Amino acid sequence: MTHETIGDYKTYSLAGTDQEVRFITQVLKLKPGESILDLYCGYGRHAIELAKQGFNITGVDGTQDFLDIAIQKSQEANVSITFTKKDMRELDYSENFAAVINMFAAFGYFTDDENANIIKLVAKALQPNGLFLIDLLNRDWMVRNNLNRYWRHPSGECVLSYKVELENGIATMKRQLINQVTGIKTQYEFVLRAYSLPEMANIFSNSGLSIIATYGGFDGRLYSSETPRMIILAKKNS
Known part of the structure; x- marks a missing residue:
């Protein structure tokens, strides 16, 4: 996590x-x-x-x-x-x-x-x-607001973006990790119960x-x- x-x-x-x-x-x-x-x-x-x-x-x-x-x-x-x-x-x-x-x-x-x-x-x-x-x-606020985000990892080598989709109390977070040194992109998602x-x-x-x-x-x-x-x-x- x-x-x-x-x-x-x-x-x-x-x-x-x-x-x-x-x-x-x-x-x-x-x-x-x-x-x-x-x-x-x-x-x-x-x-x-x-x-x-x-x-x-x-x-x-x-x-x-x-x-x-x-x-x-x-x-x-x-x-x-x-x-x-x-x-x-x-x-x-x-x-x-x-x-x-x-x-x-x-x-x-x-x-x-x-x-x-x-x-x-x-x-x-x-x-x-x-x-x-x-x-x-x-959860009530999440329903009405865009939770897309972009930030830099503490290592300084990677940036991470994510998009959140909320349905029936389940928030699906789709993430993309980009290594700025190698250029490698890793995509993954996880689910959070809101x-x-x-x-x-x-x-x-x-x-x-x-x-x-x-x-x-x-x-x-x-x-x-x-x-x-x-x-x-x-x-x-x-």
């Missing part, structure tokens, strides 16, 4: 990461030293900045290439983070974390049953009254989680059908 390539690392590092991490810390309201699981951490953008603020961070991702970059950048930043390669369907934590974050549309890549079970595993990983912050694309807010609320309820806030962006705006993101903050039922 290539969730983190939804943007250029360097661009987000300069322009977006500060705002995103500020939002994360403001809504979670945790104290330095508390533990956070960055579920599908990608290149470690959020994990590294949160570690700089004194949080005890564990980063999990299913792609070793992403983790290699994250490890390198955490070393450059002189922060200690536990990075682990693991499929999110195989989480095996038990009340280890005060919070779990899942950012940048990294959820919905499996069957409905598997996706629902992932949320149960997240709830199991949370300490009593722990918080889960999940950032999703807003959930509505009521659907997510039902999944959470069945997992022992309760939604306590929903946002439409990292600026803290409230969620609506007009916001491109659906960022949900949920709490584990004690």
Whole structure:
């Protein structure tokens, strides 16, 4: 899965990461030293900045290439983070974390049953009254807006374009990767299940989680059908 390539690392590092991490810390309201699981951490953008603020961070991702970059950048930043390669369907934590974050549309890549079970595993990983912050694309907004994109890969060697087609809650993302050095083009596609807010609320309820806030962006705006993101903050039922 290539969730983190939804943007250029360097661009987000300069322009977006500060705002995103500020939002994360403001809504979670945790104290330095508390533990956070960055579920599908990608290149470690959020994990590294949160570690700089004194949080005890564990980063999990299913792609070793992403983790290699994250490890390198955490070393450059002189922060200690536990990075682990693991499929999110195989989480095996038990009340280890005060919070779990899942950012940048990294959820919905499996069957409905598997996706629902992932949320149960997240709830199991949370300490009593722990918080889960999940950032999703807003399905209602996607229906009315063009999601075609073009960006440069962090390596600087490749550019990537993609087109998104949404039908019956299923987003099909068609991608083309162009290596600017060799000229080789690679085309592929994958499917993302785009959930509505009521659907997510039902999944959470069945997992022992309760939604306590929903946002439409990292600026803290409230969620609506007009916001491109659906960022949900949920709490584990004690």
